[in-house]
Amino acid sequence: MAALKFKPILSGAAVGALVAVLAGCATPPPPPAPPAPLPPAPAPADLTLSPAIIQSAAAYQAFIARSTAIKPDFANGDDVEHRLQTGESFDPAIMTRGEIAFAAVVALQEPTFVAEIRNYSMNESARAELARTIAADPNYATGFRGANAAAGLIIAAMTTQGQGLQDEGEAVRLSAYGVQRQEWSKVFVPDLAGRLSLAKTTSANVPTASTEDAERERQAAIGYAPLLLPVHAPAASPPYPPAVVRGLAIAALALLGHAGEADAAITEPMFADPPDQTCLNMAKLNLYQCLAVAKPYYEDIFCLGQHAMKDTGQCLRMAAGAPPPAVEFIPPTQSAKTPVKPVKKRRKKGD
Template structure:
């Protein structure tokens, strides 16, 4: 058997093929590492629809009650004023105040961005939200907190002053209307009137779709509220701190419907709640003993408008404009026996 030996030409061709194969192997890229997952999107600033509705109800009540006119012309006008003023449930009004305060705090750009700094990293965002829920005062450490606090303090002070000043005018009317015979007539159905006051005080407030939409726009930044106030240095009252805490959670994306169960405890504030509840108790006692219409006017001016306004003023940290009818939130011992002073009937001129 003969063996064929390739010639020089065959050997050269084989060498070329082998070199090409080896070169192809050498240039073949190693397997690439998998691409990292895309970064989690930074959540938007948001507030639960329920909190927005609570804020809307608060805003609507304050605006409505502050417009009660002291120019009463008959008993029916007094009864209508009472129905408007006494129509709030204390705990709900307080939740609405804090939710409204949160919307106000978000109107400060420095505070908003100071909190948003911690929203970019999911782990950091989660940890900061946990710290706020554990201790609302954690919010004071954010950049811009003094500016936000100033807005909240100013908002509550203005609302409290509106109610207080209107109550002062209505209370004065309790004396002025005694010039008219109708004011000295006894209120008909006094027991039913007291029962209605208690019923209206237990019913939830309702805001309006217009106010709710406006507050929603303010939260997202699409249409900010027109507010101005000086920065306020700490310490702050619990009402102000909790408003800022809810605002901070909203800026972190942790105050939406999915987080509502964790956020709602921040909308309860014991000192302000005690103040508003005492206002209601004083109102009930006043109505229980009031007989003529002018005494109902007094109950409305003092225990509906002035007392409620004073609670907001104290919640803002403002000084009491009048000697308190009940103890301030800063005092731990609170009287449980409300007292009521009724206006004396004017003497007829000689």
């Protein structure tokens, strides 16, 4: 009888173990490919503000600082003439240009306004279209979120500057009366015609700011260093004065990257024919008329305080929205009369 042969039978567990061993020896599949990188997030435009606009704003601030620093403590005739040259050294057209440029830098200090415009500057074609819209109608810039707060900052800053110059001018004007106790103040100014000619020449000079002043203005514009502004400046409601509207528009254009040197065709019309220049023209004309008839030094002090400083300060306040001042010629001969304080009426018993 032949011997029986048996085939080995593997149990299910053994088969599973064998499969696992064989699988472990196989090459693992390659990892899945990484996802495609996301496109870069859109970036806002770089802020651009031309050096000419920055220089105008810095020169304007420098003039305000120099003029407001004039104090009524005159020591002699040379002192009077030196301070007179400081106070008269502005051209109305250049002054109004500086106002608008300064307003633009102030608007760039308002974070909500800046953030809102930046949101619209993410797309190149969109910001170019928006820049064209603002250039055609500067009032369009007043409708952005934060524009009312930025306008409030501008109005508060310019009002403070104008009021400061007006107050110092009044102090200088009043000193023309008290200074007459000093004999030097009654001496006639030598070369009266030359003094008037110098006033007109000085006024025609284009004021410039120092390199340091211009750099501070640039850093303020791009957000590196804040301007010294009124801390509590309430938001303002439209309509706004022209200087404020144009300042907001230029600030918006700067945030859109369209207020640089190459964008003069867009920005320069913002400075053309400012309405408040008429007030400054009248203040300067009144100063010339005053100096044309002034003779002793104390009358020059009167002209400086009344027309070079006080009238100019009133015009700056008007540019910020104050009612138009009554800028009129007051002759220096008024300074020969001591101001009379009104006498208070005595109250009767029983009143």
